[in-house]
Amino acid sequence: MSPLIIALDFAQPEPALALAKQLGRDRCRFKIGKELFTRSGPVLVENLVKEGFEVFLDLKYHDIPNTVASACLVAADLGVWMINVHALGGRKMLLAAREALDKCSKPPLLIAVSILTSLGQVDLEEVGLHGTLEDSVLRLAHLAHACRFDGIVCSPHEIVAIRQAVGTDFKLVTPGIRPANRSQNDQKRVMTPAQALKLGADFLVIGRPVTAAPEPAQALLEIEASIEDIK
Numbered sequence: 001m002s003p004l005i006i007a008l009d010f011a012q013p014e015p016a017l018a019l020a021k022q023l024g025r026d027r028c029r030f031k032i033g034k035e036l037f038t039r040s041g042p043v044l045v046e047n048l049v050k051e052g053f054e055v056f057l058d059l060k061y062h063d064i065p066n067t068v069a070s071a072c073l074v075a076a077d078l079g080v081w082m083i084n085v086h087a088l089g090g091r092k093m094l095l096a097a098r099e100a101l102d103k104c105s106k107p108p109l110l111i112a113v114s115i116l117t118s119l120g121q122v123d124l125e126e127v128g129l130h131g132t133l134e135d136s137v138l139r140l141a142h143l144a145h146a147c148r149f150d151g152i153v154c155s156p157h158e159i160v161a162i163r164q165a166v167g168t169d170f171k172l173v174t175p176g177i178r179p180a181n182r183s184q185n186d187q188k189r190v191m192t193p194a195q196a197l198k199l200g201a202d203f204l205v206i207g208r209p210v211t212a213a214p215e216p217a218q219a220l221l222e223i224e225a226s227i228e229d230i231k
Contacts, residue, residue: 001029001054002027002028002029002224003197003201003202003203003204003227004027004028004029004193004203004204004206004220004223004224005028005029005030005031005056005173005203005204005205005206006019006020006023006028006029006030006031006206006207006210006211006220007030007031007033007058007175007205007206007207007211008020008030008031008032008033008036008211009033009035009036009207009208009211010035010036010211011035011036011039012039012040013036013039013040013044016032016036016040016044017044017047017048019211019216020048020051020053021051022216022217023210023216023217023220025051025052025053025054027220027224028220029053029054029055029056029081029082029203030048030053030054030055030056031055031056031058031205031207032044032045032048032055032056032057032058033058033059034058034059034060037057037059042078045057045078045079045080046078046079049078049079049080054081054082055078055079055080055081055082056080056081056082056083056084056173056205057075057078057080057082057083057084057108058084059071059075059083059084060084060085060086060113061083061084061085061086061089061097062085062086062088062089062093063089063093064093065089065092065093065095065096065097066096068085068089068093068096068097069096069097069099069100070100072085072097072100072101072110073100073101073103073104075108076101076104076106076107076108080108081108081109082108082109082110082111082173083108083109083110083111084110084111084112084113084153084173085097085110085111085112085113086112086113087112087113087114087140087141087143087144087152088113088140091143091146091147094112094143094144094147094149095147097110098110098147098148098149109150109151109171110149110150111149111150111151111152111153111171111173112140112141112143112144112147112149112151112152112153113152113153114136114137114140114141114144114152114153114154114158115129115133115136115137115140115154115155117155117175117176119133120133121133124136134157134158134161137154137155137158137161137162138158138161138162138165140152141154141158141162141165141166141170142165142166145166145170149170150170150171151170151171151172151173151202152170152171152172152173153173153174153175153205154172154173154174155174155175155176155191156174156176156177156191156195156196156199156201157191159172159174159196159199159200159201160199160200163199163200168200171202171203172200172201172202172203173201173202173203173205174191174196174201174203174204174205175205175207176191177191177192177193177196177204177205177206177209178191178192178209179192179193179209179219179222179223179226192226193206193223193226193227194226194227194230197227197230198230206223209223210223
């Protein structure tokens with residue numbers, strides 16, 4: 001299966017469904033985030049799952065342990081392929097999420113979010129996270145790994161350090177992916193798809209380079225061609 005995850009960052013369900021059907025279930029997986037989920041709720045997720053699409057539900061749960069555990073169980077019941085929670089919620093919250101999904105017969109992949117790829121060193125210092133950005137990501141990766149998570153969301157710039165710290169069985173999901181000569185938009189720590197895969201990323205989250213392209217299917221084809229020799 002392709003390592004590509006296309007972010008359906010739309011305000012309405014109709015274009016999201018249309019794009020998913022245009023790109024197809026065999027070429028990529030699809031991410032549903034806060035905007036689209038707030039608009040359309042679980043119905044859209046269930047519709048995509050029934051159509052055979054693998055869905056990454058990107059809601060970054062971050063709350064008290066019991067609330068996050070309950071939310072993870074509901075997400076699993078929707079039949080999604082992957083969910084995430086924010087590692088900054090702490091050990092008790094992470095363990096509650098893991099233990100909740102351990103009760104499922106077919107749990108989704110459980111991924112921790114480390115430091116958003118829109119943040120830089122100055123942003124971290126402003127909210128009181130001291131040390132380098134990589135230090136913060138590695139601390140959260142160690143924590144998620146200790147809590148038996150399946151992997152972590154990180155920028156491609158932290159791939160090598162995380163691989164060295166926790167090994168190869170830990171899934172690395174990398175947003176901040178931009179094909180060569182494309183705008184970074186609001187991302188600060190970016191890399192091309194080929195570069196990220198060569199460093200050891202498992203999954204690449206790609207949004208506007210495909211969804212905002214004049215011809216999304218052609219944009220996806222070009223990305224596929226750029227990584228053909230790496231997969």
